[in-house]
Amino acid sequence: MQSNTHELAQVAATAQAVEAGTGRVNLYAGIHKALRAFMADTLLAVGRTDPADAQEVAATRERLGTLLDLCAAHVRHEDGFVHPAIEARSPGVVEGVADEHAGHLAQIARLRAMADGLDGLAPAACALALQNMYLALALFVAENLQHMHTEETVHNTALWQAFSDAELVGIHDGLLATVPPAEMMLVMRWMLPQMNAPERLELLGGMRQGAPAPVFQVVLDGARAQLAERDWAKLARGLGLAPVDGLVMA
Template identity: 60%
Template sequence: MQFTQQEMKQLAAASMARSREDLYAGIHKALRAVMTDCLLAVGRADPTDPQDVADAQARVCALMDLCAAHVQHENTFVHPAIEARTPGVSDAVAQEHVEHQHQIDRLRALALQLSALESGLREGALHTLYLELSLFVADNFQHMHVEETVHNRALWAAYSDDELRAIHGALVATIAPAEMMQVMRWMLPHLHAPERLAFLSGMRQGAPEPVFRAVLDGVQPHLRQPDWAKLTRGLGLPAVPGLVTGG
């Protein structure tokens, strides 16, 4: 397969962009992972099994809470930054955020009603929830693509990496610990190895040791053994807790 000159330019531009500070990359990997996992869980939930139904309900409600918080974070920090220097660029996505909030409220209500339904009605209700959740996930995947392309181009043209890091730092400072641990659980396993190491190396420098260790303990069960080995080697830690590495 041969690439045109224009396609080669696009590939080169994409490669250069990967070196820029990206406000969306990590959290969007987390959201894609948790959305997909939740959708699959609802699809396989046994309507005759109360525990399966309760698990599906809890997963959907947790996802909706995370999505609502994410919308709020972007509305509070990212969109104002875009509009301050490139007015109008975030208008379409801002309107989608309004629509997403309506969808979030509806999906949460559909999930919460499951436990109150008679057993004979649960199969239909679960299927309705599955179908509507699938559309929500599909819409969000397209939405995130626009943010990672159109919005990032605007941010990179208007802000330095130091300025973008400051915006991200201000956003992260408002995230409650429970929400942060939920994000870490879904984000860290789905970053590639260099991203994961860079993220945790930075966290190690700025976070208290017990917090850093709690994040490591939380992510380890969700990493493949080769990924865990790469991470601990990069951090200079023993792959098995308690072992002392040789000098």
């Protein structure tokens, strides 16, 4: 009964946070969609890796390393910009999650060591190491899913109560200015296909206004390659681009 009560309270709190954020600037939504997708996809890739295929094992190591690099960068970005902003106006709100960030960095280091340990293993030993890494990564993903939920409910509520949308845009723009181009393209690779059509149009519409034309074109070309035809047609229509031949939109 106590567990059910807690779950119902959490559902209610989530619904309240979602309602409170309607129409507001959301610092977490897009990047967290990207991270959830990248984490899930990488976890599945580790699980299906053939331990007897050295090329496949190497590709999995590289894929996991790229994910871990992005996760570590995400922690740095939040610690450098979002958490200080929340703490400045809502002291104590980020305390528990800040501790979780330290734990995530430790997990990232352990996962890196496990991935490095795959090098040169015979198939039988590699199979055991891959399974061990798969389970460790699954726990890392699970903890991050819960962590991101807290950020998108508790932290967002604090941000919306303490900051105007203009101030939130300022925090976001300050953070983005520190993101290297390669990291930004990786985020776009995982974020754009996971957004819904209005979110995608809002992001790329804003980018077209503020980014250099060649940069925007690279992002747009990437979106064209990654999106399903119907999703691309919606985006093209919203951006005023040439229509997609043969696809009828209601």
